[in-house]
Amino acid sequence: NRRYRVAAIAGDGIGKEVMPQGLAVTQLAAQRFGIDVEFVHIGWASCDYYAEHGKMMPDDWKAQLQDLDAIYFGAVGWPATVPDHVSLWGSLLKFRREFDQYVNLRPVRLFEGVPGPLANRQPGDIDYLVVRENTEGEYTSVGGLMFEGTEREIVIQESVYSRHGTDRVLRYAYELAQKRPRQKLTVATKSNGIAISMPWWDSRADAIGKDYPQVQVDKQHIDILSARFVLQPQRFDVVVASNLFGDILSDLGPATTGTIGLAPSANLNPDRRFPSLFEPVHGSAPDIYGQGIANPIAMIWSGALMLDFLTEGQGQGRAAHDAIVQAIEHALAQGPRTPDLGGSASTAELGQAIAQRL
């Protein structure tokens, strides 16, 4: 029985509050299902570290992490002291890119007991997966300013897509859709406005789709697609999107289920050449940090995704995942509830309630 070594990086803000609950539940489930996980606690990749060292991470960060099996990540960002693009490009976005975590998988599900913003929706009406390209596309630091500081100032920002990077995430999404009962894939695009990259992206979706004739594909422009996440969420099964579009859809989707405090994500390197990273979709939420009221469910659910991925194909991880998700379901149905769910429980109370159910 092999030991999995996992970096635990809490980061900033509520990342520090939800991490202990995530660790407790993940460790408990691992023990129960005979999965041997050792957590390595890391204080860098945080704005606290930046305050002291003038950088987000030590120079040997890659050497320290690359032989681990996974990274369990809280949230990063503290804009009052470090601009977001500095903190994020100096940590999370580096991990995604340098560890080639090219799939960002984000389940969206409506649970019983969660007061959602949509009228007349039952659990089951909202149940889809967002597959986000996670290493390239619109997220770049490529470009620059011309006539800087003058009235004539012009800014160029480049988006960069590769066939390699696009095809593999599309293929991942088609494979996933093919395995699901509905076999539906929605491809986010904006080929009517963004005139070079997006028509090309559509043509790659068509090309890869040839290998998956069973999958029913539907291309939708990001504007109307966002509208349909609200108006017709039951239409969706697997949704594949570029980095930026996936970012938007994977906050919007969870919002329609009541709170982004629930949404987990798996930043996967499916080749397993590098550690994959598991984190809540929500950020560091400076506005509520310090009160101990952050919802720990996204962190806990991310731990479940991690156990499943670590032991893929062996069954215990899947069982541990399902047990955690069931414990989350029960807690959501019966409480306690944190303020974002309409209650007044603390982060720790909700975390402990889930652990007890487990």
Added chain:
Amino acid sequence: NRRYRVAAIAGDGIGKEVMPQGLAVTQLAAQRFGIDVEFVHIGWASCDYYAEHGKMMPDDWKAQLQDLDAIYFGAVGWPATVPDHVSLWGSLLKFRREFDQYVNLRPVRLFEGVPGPLANRQPGDIDYLVVRENTEGEYTSVGGLMFEGTEREIVIQESVYSRHGTDRVLRYAYELAQKRPRQKLTVATKSNGIAISMPWWDSRADAIGKDYPQVQVDKQHIDILSARFVLQPQRFDVVVASNLFGDILSDLGPATTGTIGLAPSANLNPDRRFPSLFEPVHGSAPDIYGQGIANPIAMIWSGALMLDFLTEGQGQGRAAHDAIVQAIEHALAQGPRTPDLGGSASTAELGQAIAQRL
């Protein structure tokens, strides 16, 4: 009393179905309030025209339109025969850009009688304006492919922002916010991921904001902002966004009010050097075209915005606008309703009901 000359361009799909209703109501309101409007009917800027001529518009399109006072526009796009990026870049996006319609103003409002997707929202809870930059930014045909057709294929897509283009739309939004009772402005950004243009965009919002100390400004990343459109719509007053982000938000916002069939838009050249363009937010909707069931309200409301803009500062246009919006309100509260509103009325029935109320 001067005569306003307006091009009426129906375009494609349901553009052709909603246009007659829009014309009828706008003309009626103009007459009632003593505004002299003459419509010039134009069949080009449509995929039908493309089928015959291999281009979307005649070569002298600009000469034909530029001395008119406005363009009243249906919808364009028929992807079965003309790719969207060809039809749109060959018509609508050309108008926006060559007529320097740099503000795209899109009101979002929840009406009584419209079955909306959000639970427990009353008219008044959703009532904000999206101000979208409309000429530059993410919408470009600049960029290209390298290693085309090979495994190494790379695609570069450039976004281009100018200080000139950014400052003027920000200023427009600040002015608008300052005049409203709540004086709140939300600035859409994504400076944590899109590392050149968006931090710069934020800095321009700060710079322009110095002239509007009364306005309460809030910058929000587009992912969480989209989530809040669903979770906390009452927070918003004026929202300013880049071309792409404004596109997304102005479909998402109307979706939260029940249907994008209601949402109008004004593509403004505030300098009045060129004609401004008024059109529904919705597209040509090939899926429902031909059944006569498209909701004409967005088209009609766009006509109201046009009369207001044409006669700005003189009062009759404002009165005509308000009368049309009131007629829309009554029709929404009491029916008839098109299928998107849960009824079975036709485009013409709803249009005529609004005309009668006027």
